[in-house]
Amino acid sequence: MAARHDLVEDAEVRAGLLTARRGTAFFARKHSELASSDLDAPSLLPGWSRRHVIAHVGYNARAVARLVEWASTGVETPMYSSPEARNREIEFGATLPPVALQNLFDHSAIHLSVEWRDLPADRWDFEVRTAQGRLVPVSETVWMRTREVWVHATDLDNGARFADVPAEVLRRLLADVWGAWEKRGDTEGLALRVSGGADGGLMLGDPGTKATVIEGSLPAVVRWALGRGEEPNALLAATHDGGPLAEIPNVCRWI
Numbered sequence: 001m002a003a004r005h006d007l008v009e010d011a012e013v014r015a016g017l018l019t020a021r022r023g024t025a026f027f028a029r030k031h032s033e034l035a036s037s038d039l040d041a042p043s044l045l046p047g048w049s050r051r052h053v054i055a056h057v058g059y060n061a062r063a064v065a066r067l068v069e070w071a072s073t074g075v076e077t078p079m080y081s082s083p084e085a086r087n088r089e090i091e092f093g094a095t096l097p098p099v100a101l102q103n104l105f106d107h108s109a110i111h112l113s114v115e116w117r118d119l120p121a122d123r124w125d126f127e128v129r130t131a132q133g134r135l136v137p138v139s140e141t142v143w144m145r146t147r148e149v150w151v152h153a154t155d156l157d158n159g160a161r162f163a164d165v166p167a168e169v170l171r172r173l174l175a176d177v178w179g180a181w182e183k184r185g186d187t188e189g190l191a192l193r194v195s196g197g198a199d200g201g202l203m204l205g206d207p208g209t210k211a212t213v214i215e216g217s218l219p220a221v222v223r224w225a226l227g228r229g230e231e232p233n234a235l236l237a238a239t240h241d242g243g244p245l246a247e248i249p250n251v252c253r254w255i
């Protein structure tokens with residue numbers, strides 16, 4: 001018989017599941033505030049309408065659920081058969097009638113939630129492969145989904161802001177992006193400083209004499225770092241010699 005509550009016992013995973021489900025509810029609320037006629041408008045992601053974002057978030061839940069099923073059964077089921085298949089699926093999903101798009105989002109979210117709920121406590125360390133080819137414990141799927149729902153809610157461009165995203169999600173997003181930049185060697189001469197709020201003083205990189213320092217509130221810095229642009233007057237950027245800003249590294253427009 002199916003469980004009626006999460007079987008996982010790890011407190012951190014349980015807390016993560018709560019944040020992921022809250023993010024799904026947040027995305028669902030922003031989605032529900034859009035009229036059918038609003039869906040064709042562009043999202044904040046280049047080349048994607050709101051329909052693309054909604055379809056992507058729905059198919060992402062299915063793909064993440066495949067990883068949880070993999071951990072449950074031991075039978076390998078990849079997120080996507082190929083990057084091209086993933087993109088084709090999104091293009092197709094974007095053409096669905098509004099009701100079908102809504103169903104895709106709702107059903108895929110419920111399905112994923114149930115897969116997580118019913119995964120036995122001793123299976124959460126099982127290793128699965130992400131779409132990027134990384135081997136991770138299946139517990140990582142909780143974070144993979146969390147960042148999708150919270151960030152893409154802002155991409156719908158109908159009022160969700162980075163300030164609406166929980167601080168613990170913003171902190172982890174920033175660490176992820178910074179880590180990706182470091183791996184590519186893009187953090188040379190760059191530092192990020194968070195000012196104000198509970199996270200004031202958080203610093204990434206070395207604000208040494210040759211550094212460009214980007215400073216702002218945690219939501220403003222994360223928004224910029226994710227390639228979603230700047231809220232007007234929300235960021236300070238400075239070089240120590242007062243010269244023009246050095247080239248900012250490729251922002252991580254991760255989708």
Ligand code: ZN
Nearest residue numbers: 056148254255
């Ligand atoms: Zn995405």
